[in-house]
Amino acid sequence: MTYVDGFVFVVSKKKIKEYTKMASEGGKIWKKFGALQYFECRGDHLNPQHITLTFPKLTKLKSDETVWFSFIIFKSKKHRDSVNKKVMSYMEKKYKDAKDMSMPFDMNRMAYGGFKVIVEK
Numbered sequence: 469m470t471y472v473d474g475f476v477f478v479v480s481k482k483k484i485k486e487y488t489k490m491a492s493e494g495g496k497i498w499k500k501f502g503a504l505q506y507f508e509c510r511g512d513h514l515n516p517q518h519i520t521l522t523f524p525k526l527t528k529l530k531s532d533e534t535v536w537f538s539f540i541i542f543k544s545k546k547h548r549d550s551v552n553k554k555v556m557s558y559m560e561k562k563y564k565d566a567k568d569m570s571m572p573f574d575m576n577r578m579a580y581g582g583f584k585v586i587v588e589k
Contacts, residue, residue, distance in 0.1 A: 469544070469584065469585045469586070469588060470504065470541055470542060470543060470544070470585045470588060471541075471542045471543070471544050471545045471547065471548045471582065471583070471584060471585065472539050472540065472541055472542070472582070472583045472585060473539060473540045473542070473548060473552075473580070473581075473582050473583075474537070474538070474539045474580070474581055474582075474583055475536075475537070475538040475539065475578060475579065475580050476523065476526070476527065476535065476536070476537050476578070476579045477527070477535075477536055477538075477573050477574070477575075477577060477578035477579070478527050478529055478530075478533040478534065478535055478536070478573060478574065478577055479510075479533065479534050479536055479572060479573045480532060480533055480534075480572070480573070481532050481533060481534055482532070483572040483573070484510070484534065486572040487536075487572040487573060488508070490571075490572060491508040491538070492508075494506070495508065497555055497558060497559075498540055498551065498555055501551045501554040501555050501558070502542075502547065502550070502551045502554070503540050503541065503542055503551055504541045504542060504543060505540070505541040506540050506541075507538060507539050507540070508536065508538045509536060509537045509538065510534050510535075510536055511523060511524075511534055511535035511536065511537070514529075514535055523535045523537070526579075527577060528577070536573075545582065545584070548582065
């Protein structure tokens, strides 16, 4: 079964273009090192009826922000670990100085997890 890394976070509406550029580059890098698929999704329908905890509530979304859900698909957890190791090594070489790699979102308001795929059709 495949393995998925998933992320939920907020991006300022003023930084959507900047984030999209960074995400596009990230997608190319993860795919280059073996990720099967890479997705960056901006929230569109975030306040469905009859749902107690919505993404806006979960992220404490402000009026000038958007919610994003991103995920990367791998062959397995072992494959994920191998790909991510290569990506991190590449990024460390490319961005030797951490100042070169500022994030267009608040890392303190990002949720991340690795997920075993249980049902895949």
